[in-house]
Amino acid sequence: MTADKVTVLILGAGGDLTKRLLLPGLASLLARYDYDVQVIGSGIGERSDEEWAQVIRDSFAEGQEHADGDQPLPPSRWITADATDADQLQELLNACDGAPVIYFALPPAVTAKVCAALAHLDLPEGTRLALEKPFGVDLASARKLNRLISRVLPEEDVYRIDHFLGMSTVLNILGLRFTNQLLEPVWNAGTIDRVEIVFDETLGLEGRGGYYDSAGALVDMLQSHLLEVLALVAMEAPPRVDERELRSNAAQVLRNTRVWKDDPVAASHRARYSAGTVKGRKLPSYADEEGVDRSRETETLAQVTFEVNTQRWRGVPFVLRSGKAIAEYSTEIRIVFKPVPPIPGLAGSPDPDRIVLDLLAGSVLLELTTNGTGDPFRLEQARLEAQEPKGELLPYGQVLRGILDGDPLLSVRGDIAEECWRIVTPVLDAWRANRVPLEEYPAGSAGPEGW
Secondary structure, eight states: OOOTTTTEETTTSSSHIIIIHHHHHHEEEOHHHHOOOOEEEEEESSSHHHHHHHHHHHHHTGGGSSSSOOOOOOOOEEEOOTTTTTHHHHHHHHOOOSSSEEOOOOHHHHHHHHHHHTSSSOOOTTEEEEEEEEESSSSSHHHHHHHHHHHTOOGEEEEEEOGGGGGGHHHHHHHHHHHHHTGGGSTTTTTTEHHHHHHHHOOOOOOOHHHHTTHHHHHIIIIIIIIHHHHHHOOOOEEEEEHHHHHHHHHHOOOOOTEEGGGGTEEEEEEEESSEEETTTEEEEEGGSSSSGGOOOSSSSSEEEEEOSSTTTTTTTEEEEESSSSSSOOOEEEEOOOOOOOOEEEEOOOOOOOEEETTTTTTEEEEEEEEEETTTTTTTEEEEEEOOOOOSHHHHHHHHHHHHHHHGGGGGGGHHHHHHHHHHHHHHHHHHHOOOOOOEEEEEEESSTOO
């Protein structure tokens, strides 16, 4: 085993995540930075080394927009194995030419079994674990998995993946928040009326029914991605941006986050799409999609209002929403300011002033009340927009860079993963008890009326 070499050992490498996100992200990283990487794919399905190399080649082509010309493919192997079996898992580790980064592209239940097997092995020096969400299936399983992992490796060698934290547009929150004298003094409950964090997409299931139907929009998006974004929006300024201070400040926010007024029924909405047309594509109803068990009543659109019970944010609603098969992509963080008292003699009541960060477009929009262009005594809204430069790495490339460098800054710490489950547990309980109705909306619409 070479000291400077790293082997990315992907368990469950035959799945969609590997070829759609993980490998293109690795391509964007290797195009910019010089890492000595071997890629071993493993799964229970038979596949030749040549077939696996072709998967890598095709996926790397997806990341070529981040490369200056074609780059050589990393050395690779495919090994058919059951990673829940300790002996077969040891054989996988023995095949690693470099320090193993064990990447779990696996369901939570299988991940737990693999970690149990790892606890019985003598791991090579430099081993790191990279675990995909969801981390567990509820609070109890997340705690159990954390205890199990602590028997395998110390926390600093564990990387819980949230690729949202690798998005340059999400990380721009830090600069916007803490380096602008204009914004930091007003970033509080005294001037901000509400915060909206929205990730609506036009896509339907896209063949992911097997996973999505057991998760739904609440677990798939709000419980992980959007709560992590909330923590960045609401945290106090860290003394420095490193993995300890930044993640501790995020944890402090989440420890004080709860469902609005502790009422999961009044504070939440759920719905799923019926048949419709999105951007010219006809979609069947969610209940008729392949891999869906309609008796589960899985939601494809979730909206929950939370509160952050700190001095800075007490009384400010944080509305988190995510849905599939919506008419338009909307990937925004919206900071909505309180209105100022009206001034007699100035007519009109435009919408509240807002700051909007578009995570997909990479833009920052400031909407301000100004005098009208025609009648100077009639108020209207002016829009000031700045386009952020696109990050040099794909989100998964940014996350992988941290793993290969041994820097957990952009990974989710164990206590944060548990807090995210604690926060949504009252909503999950209310939904499972059918205390919140499951509404419907046509695919290609904006969602149910009245939300």
